[in-house]
Amino acid sequence: MSQDRYTPNEIELKWQARWQASNAFACSHESDKPKYYCLEMFPYPSGNIHMGHVRNYSIGDVVARVKRMHGYNVLHPMGWDAFGLPAENAAIKHKTHPAKWTYANIDNMRAQLQRLGYSYDWSRETATCRPEYYRWEQEFFLRFLEKGLVYRKKAPQNWCPSCHTVLANEQVIDGLCWRCDSRVEQKDLTQWFLRITAYGDELLEDLARLEGGWPERVLAMQRNWIGKSHGAAIAFTLEKPLPGKERIEVFTTRPDTVFGVSFLTLAPEHELVEHLIDGYEKADEVRAFVARIRNMDRLERQSDVLEKEGIFTGAYVRHPFTGERVPLWLGNFVLADYGTGAVMGVPAHDQRDFEFARKYALPVKVVISPKDAPLDPAAMTEAYAGEGVMIHSGEFDGMPNTEGKQAVARKLEADGNGRATTQFRLRDWNISRQRFWGAPIPVVYCDACGVVPEKRENLPITLPLDAQINEDGRSPLPQMDSFTRCTCPQCGGPARRETDTMDTFVESSWYFARYTSARKEDGPFDMDALRYWMPVDQYIGGVEHAILHLLYARFFTKALRDLGYFPPDLEEPFSRLLTQGMVLKDGSKMSKSKGNIVAPSEMIDKYGADTVRLFCLFAAPPERDFDWSDSGIEGASRFLQRVWRLFMDEESRFLPVRGCSSTAADVQNDTARDLRRREHLTVKKAGEDMSRRFQFNTAIAAVMELVNAMYLAREKMGQDEGDRRVFSSAMASVLTLLSPITPHICEELWERLGHTSSLQDEPWPVWDETALQQDSVTIALQVNGKLRGTIDVPAQADKAALEAAARDDAAVQRHTAGLTIRKVIVVPGKLVNIVAN
RNA sequence: GCGAGAGUGGCGGAACUGGUAGACGCACUGGACUUAGAAUCCAGCGGUUCAUCCGUGGGGGUUCAAUUCCCCCCUCUCGCACCA
Numbered sequence: 001m002s003q004d005r006y007t008p009n010e011i012e013l014k015w016q017a018r019w020q021a022s023n024a025f026a027c028s029h030e031s032d033k034p035k036y037y038c039l040e041m042f043p044y045p046s047g048n049i050h051m052g053h054v055r056n057y058s059i060g061d062v063v064a065r066v067k068r069m070h071g072y073n074v075l076h077p078m079g080w081d082a083f084g085l086p087a088e089n090a091a092i093k094h095k096t097h098p099a100k101w102t103y104a105n106i107d108n109m110r111a112q113l114q115r116l117g118y119s120y121d122w123s124r125e126t127a128t129c130r131p132e133y134y135r136w137e138q139e140f141f142l143r144f145l146e147k148g149l150v151y152r153k154k155a156p157q158n159w160c161p162s163c164h165t166v167l168a169n170e171q172v173i174d175g176l177c178w179r180c181d182s183r184v185e186q187k188d189l190t191q192w193f194l195r196i197t198a199y200g201d202e203l204l205e206d207l208a209r210l211e212g213g214w215p216e217r218v219l220a221m222q223r224n225w226i227g228k229s230h231g232a233a234i235a236f237t238l239e240k241p242l243p244g245k246e247r248i249e250v251f252t253t254r255p256d257t258v259f260g261v262s263f264l265t266l267a268p269e270h271e272l273v274e275h276l277i278d279g280y281e282k283a284d285e286v287r288a289f290v291a292r293i294r295n296m297d298r299l300e301r302q303s304d305v306l307e308k309e310g311i312f313t314g315a316y317v318r319h320p321f322t323g324e325r326v327p328l329w330l331g332n333f334v335l336a337d338y339g340t341g342a343v344m345g346v347p348a349h350d351q352r353d354f355e356f357a358r359k360y361a362l363p364v365k366v367v368i369s370p371k372d373a374p375l376d377p378a379a380m381t382e383a384y385a386g387e388g389v390m391i392h393s394g395e396f397d398g399m400p401n402t403e404g405k406q407a408v409a410r411k412l413e414a415d416g417n418g419r420a421t422t423q424f425r426l427r428d429w430n431i432s433r434q435r436f437w438g439a440p441i442p443v444v445y446c447d448a449c450g451v452v453p454e455k456r457e458n459l460p461i462t463l464p465l466d467a468q469i470n471e472d473g474r475s476p477l478p479q480m481d482s483f484t485r486c487t488c489p490q491c492g493g494p495a496r497r498e499t500d501t502m503d504t505f506v507e508s509s510w511y512f513a514r515y516t517s518a519r520k521e522d523g524p525f526d527m528d529a530l531r532y533w534m535p536v537d538q539y540i541g542g543v544e545h546a547i548l549h550l551l552y553a554r555f556f557t558k559a560l561r562d563l564g565y566f567p568p569d570l571e572e573p574f575s576r577l578l579t580q581g582m583v584l585k586d587g588s589k590m591s592k593s594k595g596n597i598v599a600p601s602e603m604i605d606k607y608g609a610d611t612v613r614l615f616c617l618f619a620a621p622p623e624r625d626f627d628w629s630d631s632g633i634e635g636a637s638r639f640l641q642r643v644w645r646l647f648m649d650e651e652s653r654f655l656p657v658r659g660c661s662s663t664a665a666d667v668q669n670d671t672a673r674d675l676r677r678r679e680h681l682t683v684k685k686a687g688e689d690m691s692r693r694f695q696f697n698t699a700i701a702a703v704m705e706l707v708n709a710m711y712l713a714r715e716k717m718g719q720d721e722g723d724r725r726v727f728s729s730a731m732a733s734v735l736t737l738l739s740p741i742t743p744h745i746c747e748e749l750w751e752r753l754g755h756t757s758s759l760q761d762e763p764w765p766v767w768d769e770t771a772l773q774q775d776s777v778t779i780a781l782q783v784n785g786k787l788r789g790t791i792d793v794p795a796q797a798d799k800a801a802l803e804a805a806a807r808d809d810a811a812v813q814r815h816t817a818g819l820t821i822r823k824v825i826v827v828p829g830k831l832v833n834i835v836a837n
Numbered sequence: 838g839c840g841a842g843a844g845u846g847g848c849g850g851a852a853c854u855g856g857u858a859g860a861c862g863c864a865c866u867g868g869a870c871u872u873a874g875a876a877u878c879c880a881g882c883g884g885u886u887c888a889u890c891c892g893u894g895g896g897g898g899u900u901c902a903a904u905u906c907c908c909c910c911c912u913c914u915c916g917c918a919c920c921a
Contacts, residue, residue, distance in 0.1 A: 215841090215842090216841060216842080217840085217841040217842060217915075217916075218841090218916095219841090220840055220841050220842095220916075220917095221840085221841080221915090221916050221917080223840085224839090224840065224841095224916070224917050224918095225916090225917075227917085227920065229920070229921085231921080250921080251920090251921065252921060253920090253921065254921080265921090302918085302919080306919080308919075331919090332919090333919040333921090334919085334921080335919080335920065335921085338920050338921080339920075339921065342921095343920095343921040344921080345921095346921095350921075351919095352919055352921075353921085423920075423921090424920095425917090425920060543915080543916095546915095546916080547916085618849095618861085618862070619849065619850085619862090620849065620850070621850085623842095624843090624850090625914095626849070626850095627848095627849075629848085629849070629863070631863055631864070632848095632849070632862075632863060634863085635862050635863055636862085638862095639862085641876095641877095642877095645877085688853085689853095692853095693853075695851095695853090697849090697850070697851085697861080697862095698850090698851065698852095698853095698860085698861080700861080700862090701850090701851075701860065701861035701862075702860090702861080703861095704860095704861055704862075705860075705861070708861090711878085778857080779857090780856075780857040781857090782856090782857085782901085782902075784901075784902090785856095785900095785901060785902045785903095786902095787857055789857095790857065811888085814888080822901090823901060824901090825856095825901050825902080827856060827902095830856055830857085831856055831857070831902090833856085833901050833902060834901090835901050835902095
């Protein structure tokens with residue numbers, strides 16, 4: 001190895017080999033130390049690490065390494081979210097099996113992560129596509145089925161024609177597939193659902209537990225997505241009862257406006273439509289309307305420019321309070337899968353109903369009267385949705401509408417016509433996927449017994465490794481007799497296996513728990529390990545998972561807790577969440593099509609892993625997006641060169657000491673005192689920025705200042721013992737503070753400093769308050785709040801002395817000449833402000 | 838429309854509890870070293886009419902003092918949105 005040039009690649013490979021050989025970051029739950037579980041969202045093994053991964057994992061690695069140095073027993077695992085569509089596409093392209101492509105990518109990406117020197121406990125590595133992993137998911141599925149948390153339902157589903165599979169509601173973004181941006185179609189299919197709505201209330205309420213630990217906007221997004229609204233269910237009796245159906249129920253958040261109802265609107269998909277129009281002379285027109293609306297795709301249907309349209313069904317209901325006849329309409333704006341698929345129309349107090357009523361000449365009845373401004377239905381140009389007093393509302397007349405909400409609901413309940421209730425926007429999670437590369441759903445279809453769950457002792461149901469993916473992307477499983485042919489677990493007769501696989505978001509909903517006992521074979525989790533490690537103390541990943549993954553994982557945690565797999569007091573999986581920003585290039589997201597990709601491997605070859613890590617952390621605070629800058633990484637590289645050179649230039653004066661080890665007795669001159677003070681100041685600031693605030697950019701800036709100070713100090717400092725100790729201590733602090741960010745160069749210099757132990761076992765240095773004290777301080781002098789000068793005064797100077805010094809100052813005198821001094825504000829150690837006019 | 842966040846030099850960003858706005862880095866400029874360049878080191882670097890005045894998206898307010906607190910407005914980013 002060369003003696004004085006900084007050769008990052010040599011150094012980094014040397015230390016990485018050592019870490020690997022000694023399993024340096026392995027941990028166990030059998031420990032007396034306090035635990036810290038640091039987790040970054042695991043990657044999909046697409047083939048190569050990209051800059052977004054580097055940023056994500058560099059942030060996590062700093063957190064993990066800092067916590068270790070603070071004495072925590074740190075769990076910092078890594079694995080692979082290995083099921084998914086790209087593997088199938090690649091398999092088609094290369095005429096191979098998705099497993100082969102996936103495992104090759106994992107090997108490649110593991111090597112890339114190791115080349116970045118991340119401190120993972122590799123002995124816990126998992127890949128979700130391995131039967132040892134997904135067999136437990138199949139077991140959860142069976143337990144969910146027993147508990148009614150899994151059910152089968154036929155309903156219109158989101159179908160992506162390009163991916164040949166259904167999608168969950170969360171995976172449809174603006175009517176497009178989250179993965180390939182194809183237009184999502186609606187298709188009637190029988191699918192498996194996870195009853196996430198059973199946990200709707202808990203998922204919403206427990207967001208309060210995450211307050212402070214999770215970004216506000218993620219909490220807001222989840223609240224929004226769960227979408228709980230309070231209101232009432234109100235039943236309207238059908239004028240002509242249908243077989244087994246006498247009433248139509250609506251959900252409303254405004255029961256106080258019930259006396260203003262002038263029509264009811266049903267979704268075109270409402271199950272009763274065909275019965276309602278039976279015998280109506282214009283039934284065919286209604287059928288044509290329904291057909292037209294149903295044929296619209298989701299994007300068109302949900303567009304906000306879509307005109308409100310409706311049609312009368314010929315049927316009527318009776319108002320629960322007045323007994324009035326209310327016409328039943330169908331409307332294209334009514335959602336079949338929200339509430340009851342039916343709404344009451346109150347044109348005077350709901351803008352959408354108002355527009356509908358004006359269009360179809362339906363009556364507008366004012367029942368809420370705003371203070372001092374009575375409404376005239378004929379003159380209204382828009383609905384009045386504000387507060388007021390109830391009028392034309394029978395027994396409720398004169399009541400403030402805010403009270404009326406509950407009063408009406410109580411009366412409805414007493415009369416058997418409704419009740420106060422809530423509605424969620426959240427829907428159950430469709431987990432069926434018509435794809436090959438996923439965990440098989442462990443049920444069979446038997447002609448005799450119907451749908452039968454697989455026996456637990458038959459798990460795992462493994463994916464065949466001899467499958468050949470169809471050219472058009474459809475799953476080969478339905479055509480594979482070897483897979484589908486099976487015996488019924490109930491009657492022993494011939495049966496067919498389910499060929500749908502589970503949504504890959506199921507695997508990522510519990511992987512964090514599997515890491516706590518990743519090699520366990522006789523069960524999914526070791527309860528002692530779960531109790532020790534869970535919850536994850538710090539979770540780090542992209543904000544794009546704010547709803548999908550983070551909501552599903554929270555749901556799984558609660559469901560597995562209730563099934564006894566998780567400790568009963570484990571409420572939430574992730575105590576703290578950091579959503580890191582994206583790495584952009586030229587202002588936009590890096591992508592192949594834009595050709596603006598910066599490959600981490602090229603940067604590592606050119607500058608070394610330490611420099612790449614340093615730049616990713618220095619460029620911006622972690623939550624913010626940052627634009628990759630070629631000259632910026634040059635700057636990061638320059639800084640590490642500077643640290644290296646400082647060490648080499650001064651090698652002869654270094655002693656093998658720790659950070660903050662010099663004492664006041666070592667200080668024999670001003671330069672040494674200033675340097676020692678700067679060292680302690682840096683340890684204080686960088687330490688707080690790294691462990692408390694997660695502001696790595698300012699922590700690095702502080703260390704840069706210390707290094708600059710050392711460059712300036714070195715010429716003025718001598719070779720005597722005291723100066724050497726002060727200078728060496730500062731160097732040791734630089735290396736210790738920087739080691740979580742740039743571990744390789746720091747370990748190397750630490751070793752060259754003469755230490756035999758590793759820096760990762762070094763305790764975090766502790767700054768000394770007395771070292772921060774100064775003899776003199778600079779005080780700002782203000783006149784009327786404006787800075788007019790500064791003076792250096794003894795640190796202990798009292799208020800009177802400060803005021804006197806300020807009045808003596810020439811600049812102050814110039815700015816107060818001819819004025820009367822009214823007041824003098826003295827903030828010791830900071831400033832003197834003279835108020836004069 | 839609702840919700841969340843942001844707006845500071847040429848650029849990325851700093852200022853944590855109201856107390857010297859612009860730390861640190863990039864870019865740029867000058868100097869040293871060098872035959873020259875690169876690298877390195879040192880210094881400068883918001884604007885200005887330069888002992889002045891202006892300046893943290895705009896306007897008001899509180900205060901001795903506001904990037905920071907309060908009110909109103911503008912712009913941008915993200916999420917949700919015919920959810921009854």
